[in-house]
Amino acid sequence: MNRMLKPQPGILGIEAYEAGESSIAGREAVLKLSSNENPYGPSQKAIDAYLAAASKLSRYPDSHHGSLRNAIAEVYGLLPDKLVCGAGSDEVIALLCQAYAGEGDEIIHTEHGFLMYPILAKAVGATPVQVRERNRRTDPESILEACGPDTRIVLIANPNNPTGTMISSDEARELADSLPEGVLLVLDGAYVEYADGYDGGASLVESCANVVMTRTFSKIYGLAALRIGYAYGPEDLIAAMDRIREPFNVGAPSLAAAEAAVRDTEHARRCRELNARWRRWLSERLEECGIPSDPSSANFILARFADPETVSRCDSFLRSRGILVRRMEKYNLPKCLRISIGDEAGCRSLASALNEFMAGDR
Numbered sequence: 001m002n003r004m005l006k007p008q009p010g011i012l013g014i015e016a017y018e019a020g021e022s023s024i025a026g027r028e029a030v031l032k033l034s035s036n037e038n039p040y041g042p043s044q045k046a047i048d049a050y051l052a053a054a055s056k057l058s059r060y061p062d063s064h065h066g067s068l069r070n071a072i073a074e075v076y077g078l079l080p081d082k083l084v085c086g087a088g089s090d091e092v093i094a095l096l097c098q099a100y101a102g103e104g105d106e107i108i109h110t111e112h113g114f115l116m117y118p119i120l121a122k123a124v125g126a127t128p129v130q131v132r133e134r135n136r137r138t139d140p141e142s143i144l145e146a147c148g149p150d151t152r153i154v155l156i157a158n159p160n161n162p163t164g165t166m167i168s169s170d171e172a173r174e175l176a177d178s179l180p181e182g183v184l185l186v187l188d189g190a191y192v193e194y195a196d197g198y199d200g201g202a203s204l205v206e207s208c209a210n211v212v213m214t215r216t217f218s219k220i221y222g223l224a225a226l227r228i229g230y231a232y233g234p235e236d237l238i239a240a241m242d243r244i245r246e247p248f249n250v251g252a253p254s255l256a257a258a259e260a261a262v263r264d265t266e267h268a269r270r271c272r273e274l275n276a277r278w279r280r281w282l283s284e285r286l287e288e289c290g291i292p293s294d295p296s297s298a299n300f301i302l303a304r305f306a307d308p309e310t311v312s313r314c315d316s317f318l319r320s321r322g323i324l325v326r327r328m329e330k331y332n333l334p335k336c337l338r339i340s341i342g343d344e345a346g347c348r349s350l351a352s353a354l355n356e357f358m359a360g361d362r
């Protein structure tokens with residue numbers, strides 16, 4: 001080890017993020033239900049736009065993402081000047097942490113929150129502070145209690161990953177209003193499109209100076225491979241992020257595909273409907289074979305088992321059937337498996353495997 005070269009404080013304390021597995025040794029076909037990807041894929045219009053962009057690969061992309069920001073603004077009724085795009089919403093959350101927190105500061109996340117949050121906090125030298133949830137649901141009271149003089153940012157996903165639960169628009173507004181001055185509330189809206197009647201916090205951004213909403217093209221738009229997401233927030237915050245982001249942080253094929261995707265509202269609507277239908281079906285099948293879960297507002301279900309040992313055996317059983325789901329030990333949920341909602345065939349395969357496992361386990 002080179003003693004003269006030391007990473008910045010906090011960096012050696014980071015446990016690297018592990019993505020959901022995508023293969024099983026010795027198996028060609030797997031049913032991947034471990035990363036909340038869209039089983040229907042992106043809009044054909046997004047694929048066409050991506051392919052068309054291949055004829056202009058020698059050109060730098062638009063540094064201001066103007067065309068995409070205008071499309072997002074039109075479709076969702078937002079203001080283009082309050083939008084900034086990034087290489088996935090992970091990048092825009094990282095930019096917020098970089099711009100608004102540093103050494104000695106605290107960033108709050110919840111006990112079953114997204115694993116990237118403590119990583120992003122430590123990456124800027126800040127201290128992640130974990131607060132309790134209430135029955136696997138974000139608890140605004142615990143968040144407010146944890147706020148101190150060093151608190152700079154509160155990071156919550158709503159709906160949350162991996163619980164699938166959410167707080168209401170009213171609860172989010174009350175939380176935003178009750179936070180101490182100078183604390184930024186980031187509402188990570190990666191799964192907003194799957195929730196009924198929730199704007200992800202867009203209207204909250206219009207009325208609060210301390211709220212930013214982030215969204216992604218990785219989930220309902222089916223473009224996880226292209227790395228594109230965005231933040232919607234007050235103009236001064238967006239301007240701060242614009243100063244520190246790389247000018248060409250999003251590639252031109254990604255921008256083109258995302259614009260076509262967001263304009264294809266019919267495809268997004270179909271994906272939302274199919275997800276809702278099969279999410280309901282799957283939760284009922286789980287219930288029938290004795291596996292409880294909380295009502296989910298996202299494109300996955302958090303299945304609860306008797307103990308960690310059963311989880312481990314169930315995971316192995318599913319793997320033997322070529323099915324990959326996500327273990328939850330790192331999310332402080334050792335009795336749970338997170339299962340992405342597949343298409344009809346995927347949900348049926350999963351349900352019949354779980355049914356068989358539970359029948360043999362009795």
Ligand SMILES: *Cc1c(COP(=O)(O)O)cnc(C)c1O
Pocket residue numbers: 036087088089090091114157160161188190215216217218219224227228229
């Ligand atoms: C999947 C996910 C994201 C999206 O990340 P990208 O970088 O946009 O792919 C963000 N937040 C949460 C909670 C997620 O589950």
